[in-house]
Amino acid sequence: MKSVVLICCAVLQAEVESLCQTHWPDLGLRFLPSMMHMHPEQLAVSLQSALESELKQGHRVVLVYGDCCARMTALEALPGVARTQGKNCCELLLGAEEYRRLSHEGAFFLIPEWAHKWKNIFVKEFGLNRDNATCFMQDMHRKLIYLDTGLTPTPENRLRKCAEYCGLPFEVRPVSLKRLQLAIEDALLRCSGAGAPV
Amino acid sequence: MMDLQQALIERIHLGDRGGANALLDAWALESGYEHLLAEVLEPALLVIGEEWNSSETFTLAQVYVAAKVTEDLLGKIVALRKIPSGGQPAKGPVLIGNIEEDFHALGRKMVGTFLRAEGWDVHDLGNDVPAALFVDKAQEISARVIGVSAMMMTTACNIKRVREEIDQRGLTGRIQLAVGGAVFHVCPGLAEEVGGDGTAANALGAGGLFERLWEQSIGKETGK
Secondary structure (H helix, E strand, C coil), rough: CCCEEEEEEHHHHHHHHHHHHCCCCCEEEEEECCCCCCCCCHHHHHHHHHHHHHHHHHEEEEECCCCCCCCHHHHHCCCCCCCCCCCCCCHHHCHHHHHHHHHHHCEEEEEEHHHHCHHHHHHHHHCHHHHHHHHHHHCCEEEEEEECCCCCCCHHHHHHHHHHCCCCCEEEEEEEEEEEEHHHHHHHHCCCCCCCCC | HHHHHHHHHHHHCCCCHHHHHHHHHHHHHHCCCHHHHHHHHHHHHHHHHHHHHHHHCHHEEEEHHHHHHHHHHHHHHHHHCCCCCCCCCCCEEEEEEEEEECHHHHHHHHHHHHHHHCCCCCEEEECCCCCHHHHHHHHHHHCCCCECCCCCHHCCCCCHHHHHHHHCCCCEEEEEEEEECHHHHCCHHHHHHHCCECCCCCHHHHHHHHHHHHHHHHHHHHHH
């Protein structure tokens, strides 16, 4: 039986590793840097390269990603490949309905790995100084929501500083890994053919 | 004038909204706000639009500040009644919104700002707008152009439903469908695939696109 590799965004590295230890210890794991999300065309090139090298070795592949680059649809359509169903990593953790509900409330989501890099992302990637960050975030959102997956201590100080920089309140929302687990299970079934064991 | 435009572009490059506004205010003190939009800001925005398309180092902050400076200036001009105000924009009503399941508001908001700067009466339906609501509202306000934004491929595909609504109600041509968002820049042909009547390279190009689609709508009705 061909082996299966998960190619994942490192934004969910701790969560995916935790699930694999418990449920799928034999799966291969490969992570790509989460900062590639800021440069979708680079992400597409790196994903394609990683995917091709796995497929050449006869592996089936699950992409643990949202719809993070324009080429994603073409990549997930390749034989032996499936992607977790969700528009982005927040939706993979929350489920579509809850993601939509919270988005309507004006939520800007922080995932643990991302929360540790918030300043680098706001200042270097977005170019937002404090004044512009506050104005921008208040224009677009009403609150920050930290999705606490329970694998690392909640970075209260870091969240407070991020919230101050953005001029928004923040809240911590515990989320289980169940939805992510189900999304990966579903993709595992699809990449190996309907209903086939993995 | 060229010096002022260049200085304004530099302020925007630095993400300096206050500095950009100060430059415009100083010029307006001597020459008034009346011609500021057409003679200073719009040419500067054209340059910024070209850079935005061609430079990989252009940041979100620079784009955002360009939109906010435009918004600030519009507010001042309207307050001074230097352009038509009080619900009487120079151009007709148009509709914008993010398609169902899409929550990336920045591009849509910038399109709204730049359309208003060009005199359109912009009705913004916000994020996650169902297809039927776009067409209901367009009929209600007699909008000839609906602008639908989507950031990702999966949400862009939802725009097909707006196309279907327009066609099923017999409004093909009468209501024109403008589409835009990051995914359209990297997927040539996607605008046509989802049923769009046109797209623009970026938010700054929305004015020209809406102008063209508005004319097409009139042409459809008059048979010209």
